[in-house]
Amino acid sequence: MPNLTVKIGDISLKNPLICGSGEHFIELSGIDKALKAGAGAVVIKSTNESDAAKEQLGKTDYALLDSDFNELKWDFNPPRDASLFNRSGLHPLPFDEWLKFAVDADNMAKKFNSYAVASLIPASVEELIENAIRVEKAGIRILEVNVGAPHGKEAAKGAILLEQEADHTSEITENLRKEIKIPLWIKLAGQSPEVPAMAEAAYKAGADTVTLMGRYMGFIPNLETGDPILGTHAAIGGAWALPLTAHHLVKTREKIGKDYPLMATNGARDGHDMIRFMMSGASAVQMTSAIFSGGYNVIEKSLNQIEDYLEEKNMSAVDLIGLAADRVKTYAEQENNMDYWREFTPKN
Numbered sequence: 001m002p003n004l005t006v007k008i009g010d011i012s013l014k015n016p017l018i019c020g021s022g023e024h025f026i027e028l029s030g031i032d033k034a035l036k037a038g039a040g041a042v043v044i045k046s047t048n049e050s051d052a053a054k055e056q057l058g059k060t061d062y063a064l065l066d067s068d069f070n071e072l073k074w075d076f077n078p079p080r081d082a083s084l085f086n087r088s089g090l091h092p093l094p095f096d097e098w099l100k101f102a103v104d105a106d107n108m109a110k111k112f113n114s115y116a117v118a119s120l121i122p123a124s125v126e127e128l129i130e131n132a133i134r135v136e137k138a139g140i141r142i143l144e145v146n147v148g149a150p151h152g153k154e155a156a157k158g159a160i161l162l163e164q165e166a167d168h169t170s171e172i173t174e175n176l177r178k179e180i181k182i183p184l185w186i187k188l189a190g191q192s193p194e195v196p197a198m199a200e201a202a203y204k205a206g207a208d209t210v211t212l213m214g215r216y217m218g219f220i221p222n223l224e225t226g227d228p229i230l231g232t233h234a235a236i237g238g239a240w241a242l243p244l245t246a247h248h249l250v251k252t253r254e255k256i257g258k259d260y261p262l263m264a265t266n267g268a269r270d271g272h273d274m275i276r277f278m279m280s281g282a283s284a285v286q287m288t289s290a291i292f293s294g295g296y297n298v299i300e301k302s303l304n305q306i307e308d309y310l311e312e313k314n315m316s317a318v319d320l321i322g323l324a325a326d327r328v329k330t331y332a333e334q335e336n337n338m339d340y341w342r343e344f345t346p347k348n
């Protein structure tokens with residue numbers, strides 16, 4: 001059996017598959033299913049102090065789209081190239097009750113040699129620090145803070161903070177690090193050219209890893225009706241996002257160095273995508289939409305794919321980290337072939 005163990009700071013994960021935060025982790029039953037399927041860790045559904053963010057959950061909607069932007073059936077068997085377009089809100093419980101749920105989840109995870117990671121999406125920085133302190137005091141072992149949720153701009157005012165600048169990312173991480181000692185994962189926005197700079201800022205301010213990168217906001221007209229699909233702008237993701245995330249992983253690895261563990265989110269649909277992310281520099285990979293729209297068996301299938309791959313190549317999971325990232329060449333370093341472009345231009 002190949003060795004799937006990976007390390008994120010002081011935390012050793014039994015495998016690199018982390019279930020990213022989403023509605024399927026609002027209740028313990030979903031977390032239990034993910035743990036039973038073998039997840040290395042599960043990030044529970046995020047919360048904050050804002051009532052507006054909780055109310056937003058009542059207004060969520062989800063559309064699975066094919067490559068022609070037609071809505072697909074929600075049958076938990078999506079094609080690999082389906083995109084998920086959705087609005088989302090935060091955990092419906094008041095903070096105290098959410099905290100109790102998070103403690104129960106992490107205790108449950110211990111029995112599986114796994115982790116349930118608490119997740120905060122701040123509305124304000126002051127409350128974020130207070131909440132993070134309460135998470136640590138409650139005994140939860142890991143905290144992820146998402147400072148880049150894509151819904152930040154469309155959600156009700158004051159519901160979700162969306163950070164897109166390195167300076168502020170540094171300030172938030174530094175303030176958190178001063179107050180809490182447990183492993184701190186900082187999840188970053190995607191729709192910013194500043195992703196590697198924000199990652200570096202979070203690293204320097206003491207984050208144990210950076211999770212990159214959040215989804216983009218999109219807008220899709222329905223050709224028949226002229227209405228916007230789902231009626232609004234919404235977050236969009238799909239396997240097509242993998243190269244975009246991987247690009248930022250490689251650039252971040254170049255900036256920070258090979259020893260700092262990075263975490264990927266946004267684009268992994270199966271075990272092979274996880275391998276692609278790891279080869280781009282991720283030590284572990286969060287998978288959300290693939291499980292949300294395809295069911296918990298996606299976890300087992302993905303882990304089997306990774307195991308088969310590693311067995312065939314006689315490798316361990318850690319051998320994958322940065323394999324392709326460290327072979328990247330600049331345009332200038334490519335072979336010179338003056339007339340090669342002609343082969344790619346239309347002849348009629």
Ligand SMILES: Cc1cc2nc3c(=O)[nH]c(=O)nc-3n(C[C@H](O)[C@H](O)[C@H](O)COP(=O)(O)O)c2cc1C
Binds near residue numbers: 023086
């Ligand atoms: C329905 C849904 C709900 C989500 N809720 C949260 C959340 O509460 N907190 C969070 O940090 N990310 C949330 N996300 C973002 C995902 O964890 C993940 O970063 C994103 O979907 C990209 O990864 P994927 O391609 O594996 O889906 C949500 C995503 C989806 C699709």
